[in-house]
Amino acid sequence: MRALEKWLCLVCLIASLETPLLATAQEGSFLKEEEAPKAVFPEGTSFDRKVIRSTEELKEKIRQRMGKNKTSLWEDSYVTFVAKKGDLVLGYAVIVEEIGKHRPITFVVGIGTDRKIKDAALMIYREAYGGEIRDHRFLQQYKGKELKDPLLPYRDIQNISGATLSVEAIGRGSKKALALVEVVYFEGGERK
Amino acid sequence: MKVLLLLATALTVLTPFASFAQESDTRAEIRELREKLERLERKLAADESVREKKAAEERAAITETVKKDVISEVSAKGQSYFSKLIDQTKIGAYGSMRYGTSNLDDLHNTFTFRRFVMTVDAPIYERLKAYTELEFERFTSLELDKKLTRTSGGGLTSSVAIEGTHNSEISMEQAWMQYDIADWLKFRGGAVLVPLGRFNINHDDNRWDLPRRSLVDRGAPVLPATAAWPELGVGFLGDIPIGNTGKLSYQAYVMNGVALNSEIEQIGQTRAGDTAKLAYEVEIKPNRGTFADDVKKGKSIGSRWAYSPWLGDEIAASFYWGRYTPDFLPNKPVFSVAIDGKKTWGPFEIEGQYVNTQWSGVRGVARGLAQRAIASESEAEIGDVETEVEFELANLASRKQGYWVDFRYRFWPDILSKTILGSHFAIPQLIATFRAEQVWFSGLLKSAAFTDGMLTDFRTESRLLNRFTVGLTYRPVPLVALQLAYEYTRTNQGKSLSSVTNFLPARSGEYFQNAILTGLTFGF
Numbered sequence: 001m002r003a004l005e006k007w008l009c010l011v012c013l014i015a016s017l018e019t020p021l022l023a024t025a026q027e028g029s030f031l032k033e034e035e036a037p038k039a040v041f042p043e044g045t046s047f048d049r050k051v052i053r054s055t056e057e058l059k060e061k062i063r064q065r066m067g068k069n070k071t072s073l074w075e076d077s078y079v080t081f082v083a084k085k086g087d088l089v090l091g092y093a094v095i096v097e098e099i100g101k102h103r104p105i106t107f108v109v110g111i112g113t114d115r116k117i118k119d120a121a122l123m124i125y126r127e128a129y130g131g132e133i134r135d136h137r138f139l140q141q142y143k144g145k146e147l148k149d150p151l152l153p154y155r156d157i158q159n160i161s162g163a164t165l166s167v168e169a170i171g172r173g174s175k176k177a178l179a180l181v182e183v184v185y186f187e188g189g190e191r192k
Numbered sequence: 193m194k195v196l197l198l199l200a201t202a203l204t205v206l207t208p209f210a211s212f213a214q215e216s217d218t219r220a221e222i223r224e225l226r227e228k229l230e231r232l233e234r235k236l237a238a239d240e241s242v243r244e245k246k247a248a249e250e251r252a253a254i255t256e257t258v259k260k261d262v263i264s265e266v267s268a269k270g271q272s273y274f275s276k277l278i279d280q281t282k283i284g285a286y287g288s289m290r291y292g293t294s295n296l297d298d299l300h301n302t303f304t305f306r307r308f309v310m311t312v313d314a315p316i317y318e319r320l321k322a323y324t325e326l327e328f329e330r331f332t333s334l335e336l337d338k339k340l341t342r343t344s345g346g347g348l349t350s351s352v353a354i355e356g357t358h359n360s361e362i363s364m365e366q367a368w369m370q371y372d373i374a375d376w377l378k379f380r381g382g383a384v385l386v387p388l389g390r391f392n393i394n395h396d397d398n399r400w401d402l403p404r405r406s407l408v409d410r411g412a413p414v415l416p417a418t419a420a421w422p423e424l425g426v427g428f429l430g431d432i433p434i435g436n437t438g439k440l441s442y443q444a445y446v447m448n449g450v451a452l453n454s455e456i457e458q459i460g461q462t463r464a465g466d467t468a469k470l471a472y473e474v475e476i477k478p479n480r481g482t483f484a485d486d487v488k489k490g491k492s493i494g495s496r497w498a499y500s501p502w503l504g505d506e507i508a509a510s511f512y513w514g515r516y517t518p519d520f521l522p523n524k525p526v527f528s529v530a531i532d533g534k535k536t537w538g539p540f541e542i543e544g545q546y547v548n549t550q551w552s553g554v555r556g557v558a559r560g561l562a563q564r565a566i567a568s569e570s571e572a573e574i575g576d577v578e579t580e581v582e583f584e585l586a587n588l589a590s591r592k593q594g595y596w597v598d599f600r601y602r603f604w605p606d607i608l609s610k611t612i613l614g615s616h617f618a619i620p621q622l623i624a625t626f627r628a629e630q631v632w633f634s635g636l637l638k639s640a641a642f643t644d645g646m647l648t649d650f651r652t653e654s655r656l657l658n659r660f661t662v663g664l665t666y667r668p669v670p671l672v673a674l675q676l677a678y679e680y681t682r683t684n685q686g687k688s689l690s691s692v693t694n695f696l697p698a699r700s701g702e703y704f705q706n707a708i709l710t711g712l713t714f715g716f
Contacts (some may be wrong), residue, residue: 020521030712051486057607068618069618070618101284102282102284102313103282117283126315128313128315128323132431135433135439135503136436137436137438137439137502137503138503147527151467152618152619153619153670154539154619155619156603157502158504158536159504160503161394161399161534162394162396162399164670164671165670165671166620168670
């Protein structure tokens with residue numbers, strides 16, 4: 001038992017140091033709003049914040065483009081960013097929220113000018129289980145996905161056992177972001 | 193000279209005309225400049241007005257924001273910590289029921305409410321969270337009545353009455369607190385699931401596609417205690433990324449650990465042509481460790497290390513080691529080792545687990561029990577009542593080993609999408625499953641009798657148990673499943689299934705079972 005106590009003390013000592021290793025702790029909150037667009041467009045040099053008000057007309061247009069994926073579309077507005085490198089528009093970042101099992105998951109979806117997902121990053125995860133959806137290896141599955149893709153577990157997305165509802169939520173949210181960018185930026189002409 | 197005179201005359205005459213034209217131009221210029229100035233003044237005034245309007249709007253917006261912030265701050269301060277915690281605490285549950293038919297004579301076709309498990313998770317503070325699972329297994333009701341009354345004619349009467357339901361259990365399956373120090377280092381303490389194999393730590397019914405749990409984990413347990421198996425202890429867990437797609441996960445705990453414990457069965461019996469019988473059968477068998485004072489000095493350790501090269505695939509190794517005998521018996525350890533994994537190819541999945549458990553010194557434990565308990569059976573007959581007290585050592589084998597392997601195929605025919613099975617759901621699924629299971633017992637304790645502190649009879653046997661199951665599951669949503677399965681279970685010919693399983697009431701010689709099960713499982 002003495003050896004065990006020594007090990008425990010060693011671990012506690014490591015844990016008590018605020019080392020960079022510990023800075024990556026799973027706090028539940030991983031990205032702030034101002035950091036979000038850079039996370040999905042790391043090459044971007046400027047990000048123009050635009051808040052899109054959610055009107056009934058916009059909701060209906062998004063709903064039509066979502067297909068069978070149903071989402072609440074509860075938001076009053078969407079925080080979006082136009083990502084640029086110099087004067088060149090790289091794409092659009094959208095912050096979305098979807099309910100996992102019990103709590104909302106907040107994440108950012110980066111969509112390129114080719115209308116495909118460039119990257120996605122988790123901002124806040126509040127569920128007790130299923131934190132694996134934050135893993136790079138999970139989120140990278142969404143790269144290259146577009147509005148016509150199902151974005152569903154067991155179809156085109158590898159599921160995480162025990163976190164299926166969170167996986168579905170990321171799919172719904174990503175699809176919502178794709179539909180929003182399509183309606184507002186590509187069809188609505190608000191490209192800059 | 194004439195020329196000079198002419199020039200002078202011309203200059204004299206023309207000069208007033210020239211100065212008049214110049215004056216006219218200057219006036220026009222001034223007028224133009226004045227107009228320009230007026231336009232600029234108007235523009236400036238207009239701009240000023242816009243600026244003022246904008247500034248007023250900004251001031252109003254700032255005031256509104258500050259107001260909102262102040263209100264939220266005030267209301268946040270007004271909200272007690274307790275009410276905030278209640279808001280953030282989430283209650284969930286999972287449960288399952290099934291209907292089964294069997295060829296065994298004593299097993300009725302029956303509905304069984306297998307279990308209802310309430311889950312509560314609460315983020316206590318940043319990086320701190322708690323989680324509990326409380327299980328009600330086949331539970332209907334429990335009533336206790338305790339009285340201390342006067343006896344008519346003098347004296348006191350103390351009485352206890354228990355009203356319960358058949359085969360029911362209430363059990364704390366998990367109750368722990370976790371401190372997330374880092375992704376690779378999280379501290380967890382409380383009633384934690386023992387990380388041996390993959391089933392115990394993923395035991396929620398609605399995660400699985402067959403309506404019965406595996407033999408290794410539940411029906412003929414090779415695990416030291418039946419799943420779900422929690423132990424009271426502390427430890428660490430974490431995830432370490434390896435490369436772009438890989439991940440190493442670990443759990444390691446120090447726990448009270450499994451121990452031999454007693455279960456008392458009281459039997460009141462009337463017998464044709466014989467006296468009535470009142471019997472106390474004390475069964476001493478391995479059980480999950482106590483949540484109160486431990487019955488032994490040594491603690492147990494358990495750990496599982498899993499490597500996932502990419503999402504969907506995992507291979508893991510785990511072990512459990514600890515003393516299983518209470519202090520009044522010889523010090524003997526139980527050691528388990530398990531290998532488990534999962535492989536996914538698109539809609540195909542293979543998932544399995546192998547466990548090997550060695551119970552050391554079973555004969556020595558029986559001898560120790562003989563010395564302590566003195567006699568395995570005592571009986572006396574007073575008048576028309578026979579009283580019997582019986583001690584039995586059970587569920588021990590020098591070695592238990594077994595495996596289960598599931599082959600699954602997930603599909604959904606488009607033709608069903610427009611039917612009631614698919615039209616209301618985003619991703620309904622059908623899952624075809626084949627499960628193969630085998631369990632071997634070496635040195636399985638068959639009987640141990642003792643008199644006057646001496647072991648007089650100690651018999652063991654080797655047994656084999658096989659089962660295969662085929663099933664089809666319909667999942668309208670991920671947390672709900674309707675299951676249909678056929679299972680064939682068989683042990684050594686001529687032996688009874690009841691002596692190697694804890695769920696089949698087979699008669700002597702009933703060595704196989706054909707069963708059809710339908711199940712319903714849900715979570716929320």
